[in-house]
Amino acid sequence: MTNLDQFESVFKSADRQPFSEEPINLEKVLVVTDGDAQQTEQLNYQLRQFFGGLEHAIDPPYSSLMGDQFSNVKQLLEKIEQVQPDMICTLRNLHDPIPELPYSLGAYVDVMTQVISCPVLLVPRHDQWSKTNEVMAITDHLSGDNHLVSYAAALTSPGGTLILAHVEDEQAFTRYISTIGKIPTIDTAIAEEDIRDQLLKEPADYILSCQQALEQRSGHSIQVESVITLGHLLEDYKRLINRHEIDLLVLNTKDEDQLAMHGLAYPLAIELRDVPLLLL
Amino acid sequence: MFLIASQATVSLSVKILFACLLLALIVCLALEEKLHAKKSVIAGLFAVVCLFLGSVFQILPFAPVVVGSQPATESASPEVDESHTGGQHEGGHEVIMPVYVPAINWGVIAIILGSSLFVDVTSKSGLFTWIAIRVTKASRGDPLLLLYFYGTMTVIFSAVLNNVTAMIIVGSLTVVSLDKLKLRDKLLGFLLIEGLLTNIGGLLTLISSVPNIIVGTAANISFVEFFLKASPYVVVATIVTLMLGARLFAIRRIKDPEQKAKALEQVEGFDETDGIESWGFFWFSVVMLGLFIITIATTSVLPFISDLEMGFVALSFSAVMLIRYKAEADQFYKAIDWDLIAFFMSLFVVIYVMEYAHVLNEIGNGLQLVLSDITAESASAADTSMLLIGSAGFSSVTDNIPLAAMLANILNSLGTPHESGLWWSVIFGANLGGNLTPIGSASTLVAVTIMHKHRVPMSFGGFVKIAIPYAVVQIGMALVYVLLFLR
Numbered sequence: 001m002t003n004l005d006q007f008e009s010v011f012k013s014a015d016r017q018p019f020s021e022e023p024i025n026l027e028k029v030l031v032v033t034d035g036d037a038q039q040t041e042q043l044n045y046q047l048r049q050f051f052g053g054l055e056h057a058i059d060p061p062y063s064s065l066m067g068d069q070f071s072n073v074k075q076l077l078e079k080i081e082q083v084q085p086d087m088i089c090t091l092r093n094l095h096d097p098i099p100e101l102p103y104s105l106g107a108y109v110d111v112m113t114q115v116i117s118c119p120v121l122l123v124p125r126h127d128q129w130s131k132t133n134e135v136m137a138i139t140d141h142l143s144g145d146n147h148l149v150s151y152a153a154a155l156t157s158p159g160g161t162l163i164l165a166h167v168e169d170e171q172a173f174t175r176y177i178s179t180i181g182k183i184p185t186i187d188t189a190i191a192e193e194d195i196r197d198q199l200l201k202e203p204a205d206y207i208l209s210c211q212q213a214l215e216q217r218s219g220h221s222i223q224v225e226s227v228i229t230l231g232h233l234l235e236d237y238k239r240l241i242n243r244h245e246i247d248l249l250v251l252n253t254k255d256e257d258q259l260a261m262h263g264l265a266y267p268l269a270i271e272l273r274d275v276p277l278l279l280l
Numbered sequence: 281m282f283l284i285a286s287q288a289t290v291s292l293s294v295k296i297l298f299a300c301l302l303l304a305l306i307v308c309l310a311l312e313e314k315l316h317a318k319k320s321v322i323a324g325l326f327a328v329v330c331l332f333l334g335s336v337f338q339i340l341p342f343a344p345v346v347v348g349s350q351p352a353t354e355s356a357s358p359e360v361d362e363s364h365t366g367g368q369h370e371g372g373h374e375v376i377m378p379v380y381v382p383a384i385n386w387g388v389i390a391i392i393l394g395s396s397l398f399v400d401v402t403s404k405s406g407l408f409t410w411i412a413i414r415v416t417k418a419s420r421g422d423p424l425l426l427l428y429f430y431g432t433m434t435v436i437f438s439a440v441l442n443n444v445t446a447m448i449i450v451g452s453l454t455v456v457s458l459d460k461l462k463l464r465d466k467l468l469g470f471l472l473i474e475g476l477l478t479n480i481g482g483l484l485t486l487i488s489s490v491p492n493i494i495v496g497t498a499a500n501i502s503f504v505e506f507f508l509k510a511s512p513y514v515v516v517a518t519i520v521t522l523m524l525g526a527r528l529f530a531i532r533r534i535k536d537p538e539q540k541a542k543a544l545e546q547v548e549g550f551d552e553t554d555g556i557e558s559w560g561f562f563w564f565s566v567v568m569l570g571l572f573i574i575t576i577a578t579t580s581v582l583p584f585i586s587d588l589e590m591g592f593v594a595l596s597f598s599a600v601m602l603i604r605y606k607a608e609a610d611q612f613y614k615a616i617d618w619d620l621i622a623f624f625m626s627l628f629v630v631i632y633v634m635e636y637a638h639v640l641n642e643i644g645n646g647l648q649l650v651l652s653d654i655t656a657e658s659a660s661a662a663d664t665s666m667l668l669i670g671s672a673g674f675s676s677v678t679d680n681i682p683l684a685a686m687l688a689n690i691l692n693s694l695g696t697p698h699e700s701g702l703w704w705s706v707i708f709g710a711n712l713g714g715n716l717t718p719i720g721s722a723s724t725l726v727a728v729t730i731m732h733k734h735r736v737p738m739s740f741g742g743f744v745k746i747a748i749p750y751a752v753v754q755i756g757m758a759l760v761y762v763l764l765f766l767r
Contacts, residue, residue: 004452
């Protein structure tokens, strides 16, 4: 193995990104609804239930923005700017004539998730959500995403289970392997096996370091499970979420390269209307 | 295999023709990069032309070769060319083989082939990457400690493995770890120092570099003698080079505790076990590497083994290591640097023809005119200095292997005694000359290749400008050392 690139690959592969827990501060939570005071108070109560299971119970002062306090996106953003919350809790399709329209999130949520830097907790309009025993964090690039895992871990009840899911896009993988198959200088079978192994090894290594850190921490011990697979992103995530009966789904929504919501987050946020989603 | 030149007369015009061919080969090797041709192709073409012209001018010995003969006062077979037997011999048997087969020094080829195969298979155990990452962790991410540790590791790897492999391992780790530590601006300094130290490490043992093997075997220097005589210089030169490098490239220790903690956290992220597929094979490799070094070091005194020489040891160890990969051994054969092997073989053929064309004799005569007394047991200070500086200068612009092969052959045929410091002048000059220019040695060329790969601009002139203070100090120290202790 006297090839320069071979040794560089070995060292790059040995360069792990161990999990390092980020402190999560939730000192101010802003609840944004399109309802009246009673509906808003009900949502506040539901949120206290939801976060109440946490050992260091997240019980920050809840500020509220009710439906009559904003009538356009600009107004809403100005109000949020005044409060400077650490997290926003809200509902889909605010001020939409049909609030359960299953084809969009509504203009307010769209803008909030992309313009506001703090996380947005998107909760169902019904009240069938009250605990965080089963939390799932998903991404197609899990390795090194300390921010995502730290939020998911902070919102998992003590003794609860945090499922870290990484689904590698099989369609993209197949397309690359098909291209490699047309290059005579690359052994397709070896390339397919090696690339697949390496793609799945990186999240596996990272999840292992998450397990070591989160299962052994004092005071807030949680169980960490991993799901690493090659598959169809949307379908596999939906299948995993249904199978595990998830209480909270944590996912990234911001994409540095675009103004719109991250490719995978948008369809999931639209379709998974019965599960609270923490959009980072 | 250093042959005694043929006694047949060769005309001046033929000598000039072959001398021009030798000069052309040296120039072509110096311009290897410009010609976009591999060394093996260049030397191979010259070998073909030399053999053909040697046959045309009837200067080559086409008689059968005698093997297994004993020295005698009378020739056992008058038909056999004495040049092949080194004088009058009796017994043995004649073997018919192409003239270019005995031209090649198969002992040297066996050492290079066996060692590179052994190192390649041992690398697969993850041993070298394990060592490299442990060294990185031991530095705690401190830039100065990292430079010292990587520098020392380069020297040791160069000595135990070979210069090119050492540069590849340490150079590629340097890129990854400096990237991780956000010290990309120090990459040039690290790579340059490591490149220069490969040639220092290449001086440590008899098998650390090809010039050592060629000159050492010609001078009959044992592994242990070589190590004992070269190691003091290697230690001092390494320390001086590292200190000079740290100063000139402003590589300093981290003082801020917060930065220290962050650097430590960064290097702790490396997992040294990542490249280890099997712990059993890992520990087997550790034992085999230790045994390899011990056996090579003691080959000359080991019963039975001493007659089989170091090439046998290297090939045997590689064969044992290959048992682990017996079903995929062909992958390792593919990874062998056949360009280097073919280059050596071609070069030996060219030198062989030059010997029969009496070109080496003429160079030797020229050398005798310049040097006062080649055959003196204690070489004069002027001869030692001239040969060392001349070898360094020559090695800086072209490959040091033809120089080593040519000078070893000439010194040997002129009867330079084993104790003479002239051998050491060639060894030190041929190794250290490579530090003057980026094309002076394969390992500095690898260092420059890594720089270019990672977009660190480095021209020929730029390299010379930066490397010259180090090279001058190293060659100056070598000169003083040879004059004081090895002459």
